[in-house]
Amino acid sequence: MAAASHAAPARVHVRRPSTLIVLRWELRKLISQKRTYLGFGLAILLPLIFVIVQNLHQRHDRGGENIFASQITQSGLATPVLMLLFLSVFMLPLIASLVAGDIVANEDGNGTLKTIFTRSVDRGQVFAAKALAAMAYAIVAVFLSAAVATIAGVASWGFKSVTTYSGTVVSAPKGLLLVFAANACYLIPLLTVTSIGVLLSTVTRNSAAAVVGTVGIVIVLLIVAQIPGLEGIHPYLLDEQFENWHGLLRTPTDWAPIAHSAWVCALYAGPALFAAYLVLLRRDVAGG
Amino acid sequence: MSEEAPPEAPPVRARGLVKRYKEVLAVDHIDLNVRAGDVYGFLGPNGAGKTTTLRMALGLIVPTEGRVELFGRDPLREGARALEGVAGFVEAPRFYTYLSGRKNLELLAALDGDGAHERIDEVLEVVELSPRAGHRVGGYSHGMRQRLGIAAALLRRPRLLILDEPATGLDPAGMRDMRLLIRRLADDGITVLLSSHQLPEVQELCDRVAIVDSGRVVYEGALADLRRQGGAGYRLRTTDDARALEIARGLDGVEHAGRGEHGLVFQAEEQAVGALSLELGRAGVGILALTPELATLEDLFFRLTEGGDAQAPAATISGSSGVVPTLDGGRTGEHGSTAVPAPGAVEIG
Secondary structure: OOOOOOOOOOOOOOOOOOHHHHHHHHHHHHHOOHHHHHHHHHHHHHHHHHHHHHHHOOOOOOOOOOOOOOOOOOOOOHHHHHHHHHHOOOHHHHHHHHHHOOOOHHHHHHOHHHHHHOOOOOHHHHHHHHHHHHHHHHHHHHHHHHHHHHHHHHHHHOOOOEEOOOOOEEOHHHHHHHHHHHHHHHHHHHHHHHHHHHHHHHHHOOHHHHHHHHHHHHHHHHHHHHOOOOHHHHHHOHHHHOOHHHHHHOOOOOOHHHHHHHHHHHHHHHHHHHHHHHHHHHOOOOOO | OOOOOOOOOOOEEEEEEEEEEOOEEEEEEEEEEEOOOOEEEEEOOOOOOHHHHHHHHOOOOOOOEEEEEEOOEOHHHHHHHHHOOEEEEOOOOOOOOOOEHHHHHHHHHHHHOOOHHHHHHHHHHHOOOHHHOOOEHHHOOHHHHHHHHHHHHHOOOOOEEEEEOOOOOOOHHHHHHHHHHHHHHHHOOOEEEEEOOOHHHHHHHOOEEEEEEOOEEEEEEEHHHHHHHOOEEEEEEEOOHHHHHHHHHOOOOEEEEEEEOOEEEEEEOHHHHHHHHHHHHHOOOOEEEEEEEEOOHHHHHHHHHHOOOOOOOHHHHHOOOOOOOOOOOOOEOOOOOEEOOEOOEOOOO
């Protein structure tokens, strides 16, 4: 190995990097991994498949169905709303958990956690960056899906006015704004799922277990919601929060479900993230 | 806010370190004192607790008892701040296999701050990885990953370098290069804490050592002291070995005289060796060869870590030289070395 001088410096206080820098590298790592694109692929493919199928089997009479389903061929803006409706309960939580469940466990298993824990950043910074990166991924997945659905829908059926749940017809630009806002509202429960994924990723140290566990929790809560006699707890179950955005598609806007989901989700996400942080802070990093 | 560490604080100071995993006591009250400028060998058989100790030193795992300070700072209490000026790796260095070597270093430099990014090219040159820096780490050989591990450590401009088996898995040329690199880094003033199975490597590189066995330190101190405690032995070939042995056994100052593989072996101070040669001459016994031999680190290592084992092979107990030196359990050497009796590993010979 080549000769070069590496005289040890005198003691100096190192200016340590900010959490933003750690986050930037977490995102770069995500971008460099194939797994990342699996979720994005699903987020793109599903709306495309939906639109293609609708184009192949056009039915104009959809009486009795969801109001947006009945106007699927009348306005391209109905497509992103329907896609959000279909994907919100299972597929988008699955996509979010693909990264959230993996983000800590994968590094623990590969031994790279010890590599970054022996640098100049604190564990808390690493945790914050990982949680934020997982959330950023979920946000991108949601808006990617929405964008593809909107573009494909508009390309197929035009950028036209759309009728909301309350029967009010809104202009196409306003409809587009509502589509964006609905997806933004949906992020509240989805980021909660992400937080649960990060917790399981930290606790289980096993990517597969964390991903399956996160989706499993969502499914269990769905099943619980179906159990007769438990109606009283429905407003506090996660699956109820997946529909919080419906309030935006009414006139006047119903903010109550959005506000309700905000605090209910905070009750899920807050403890999950705090517990994950504590576990990572005190964890023996012996893997790899 | 943490207190300012004293400027004279030693690079590593561990007191009463204990790590227990349920029923298993992996580390049992280990004390370590690595001083500035040391190339400090940390030796022990597999499962002796070396890696666990190093993990505790780097703040990767929490001790059950005791504490460790790096330059006076406790990694558990002060987190990343305690690792200022400290770098290294435990077990094999791990990287993101989907990123190139350079990208890995860029990532780690970003996590180091302090201008580490500007040193990437330099450290790649040092470990001779520049031509492959753009390739994904997933395609690197074991040796290249080890070298990348060293490069990652050097990014931090360490004053203390902690290396856990850095030569493991390297071919002979790689091992030689690694030795040269460590030697040169030490010459540059970096304190090195080196855990290794390569006893010749430790003997060549290290000036102080700690030997651990079953989670306990059985010796800590200067390597020279250890070898001295191992005893100055001699090998003797004469025209009449039987008569020579009789004379040696009857002479004051000559100890542990016996038959070795090729002639006689004994321990003695120089004066007694002179007296013995005179006596042999008077008795008409011709001296064909009289060779002084120090116990090797390997001899001492096995005596300290296997010495209590009645089934241990004779070659291990007596050493490769055939000399049977005495190792005083609990004795403090002139440079502050301490031989701590391991369970059943005292007073061999």
